[in-house]
Amino acid sequence: IFNPYNLDININLIKTINNYKDYSYLYKSLNKLVLYKGNFTTFSSLFKITIVKFNFKIILIDKVISIAKKYNIERIKKNLVFKSRIFSNNSKYFKYILKITY
Numbered sequence: 001i002f003n004p005y006n007l008d009i010n011i012n013l014i015k016t017i018n019n020y021k022d023y024s025y026l027y028k029s030l031n032k033l034v035l036y037k038g039n040f041t042t043f044s045s046l047f048k049i050t051i052v053k054f055n056f057k058i059i060l061i062d063k064v065i066s067i068a069k070k071y072n073i074e075r076i077k078k079n080l081v082f083k084s085r086i087f088s089n090n091s092k093y094f095k096y097i098l099k100i101t102y
């Protein structure tokens with residue numbers, strides 16, 4: 001039986017998985033994840049909640065990794081000033097390190 005409500009939820013779920021960086025997320029409870037972009041969509045099926053929770057964890061991990069990379073790059077940039085003295089005789093390697101960090 002064709003259920004348009006179920007189709008709408010599946011489309012929103014695909015949007016959630018594919019475009020998660022464009023959305024804001026709110027955790028409502030252990031059984032619901034609410035996706036917000038202009039309007040609210042609640043996923044009520046147990047299978048869909050499991051998929052969304054799994055993707056929500058991936059989003060959190062992705063966010064943590066990006067913050068860690070940003071912090072690490074900032075630290076490397078700060079340390080490059082001191083390392084420039086080491087590579088002052090051989091600027092080829094210094095340029096290579098600069099290229100990687102930027």
